Amino acid sequence: QTCALPILLFLEGEFDVAVVPRANMHDLLQAGSNYNPLPGINLVYNVAGLTNDVMLFGFDVGSSSPYQSYVGYPTHIGGAKEYFFNNTHIRRAFAWALNYTSYIQDAWFGEAIVQRSWWVDGLSPPSYKNTNSSMPQRNLDYAEMQNELNQAIIDGQNVSQVGFEITLTYNVGNDQRMIFCNMIQSVFSTLNAKYHVNVVGLEWWWVMARWHVMDPGPIEGALTMYDVGWLADFADPDNLCEPYQASWGAFI
Numbered sequence: 001q002t003c004a005l006p007i008l009l010f011l012e013g014e015f016d017v018a019v020v021p022r023a024n025m026h027d028l029l030q031a032g033s034n035y036n037p038l039p040g041i042n043l044v045y046n047v048a049g050l051t052n053d054v055m056l057f058g059f060d061v062g063s064s065s066p067y068q069s070y071v072g073y074p075t076h077i078g079g080a081k082e083y084f085f086n087n088t089h090i091r092r093a094f095a096w097a098l099n100y101t102s103y104i105q106d107a108w109f110g111e112a113i114v115q116r117s118w119w120v121d122g123l124s125p126p127s128y129k130n131t132n133s134s135m136p137q138r139n140l141d142y143a144e145m146q147n148e149l150n151q152a153i154i155d156g157q158n159v160s161q162v163g164f165e166i167t168l169t170y171n172v173g174n175d176q177r178m179i180f181c182n183m184i185q186s187v188f189s190t191l192n193a194k195y196h197v198n199v200v201g202l203e204w205w206w207v208m209a210r211w212h213v214m215d216p217g218p219i220e221g222a223l224t225m226y227d228v229g230w231l232a233d234f235a236d237p238d239n240l241c242e243p244y245q246a247s248w249g250a251f252i
Contacts, residue, residue, distance in 0.1 A: 090152050
């Protein structure tokens with residue numbers, strides 16, 4: 001829900017600058033316009049941000065996790081699988097499961113780009129720039145999804161034959177991440193009723209406490225597949241490299 005007080009304070013000049021989530025952008029724009037702000041607001045549009053949003057896989061989910069993945073649906077004949085996303089074919093199937101074209105438009109109003117890697121374009125080394133066509137750039141493809149699932153064998157169970165059930169999580173209030181999860185859920189249910197995806201919204205502090213696996217405990221490493229992002233602290237490639245690639249990084 002939109003909170004009226006911060007909007008009124010901003011319009012009355014109590015705030016000098018406001019960062020507005022894309023889902024609330026139209027609250028500060030003139031009716032029927034995408035880029036004409038309300039009187040008194042100076043809008044600086046189309047400034048690139050050194051930030052990304054990614055979906056990450058949990059390779060070894062804690063056995064006590066309430067969001068555990070299962071092979072076999074609805075009977076769970078293969079049981080809980082803490083290492084469900086450790087399977088390359090499973091990860092590839094999910095990588096083919098998002099309509100990025102629709103997602104960019106529906107979730108970001110066309111104000112984002114699809115990266116070929118976790119680097120932010122503009123900070124990435126030459127070989128990782130978006131112009132490098134040798135890096136794969138996937139989009140929704142049901143045939144590719146099914147092909148990967150046909151090759152996914154977990155503990156002797158062919159996932160395409162027995163199905164699966166997993167739970168995706170996002171932080172409540174982030175509409176982009178909610179849309180992402182719901183799109184993935186819809187695509188798999190369309191592909192086959194045996195592929196069952198649950199979507200659960202969590203408070204941000206809950207998400208923060210459950211993705212880390214550096215010091216395993218009763219709640220750390222509990223998320224199977226989750227949407228997070230990184231806003232650069234400073235304009236240097238190392239600031240993106242560490243969280244995604246270092247053994248001590250935030251997302252490792």
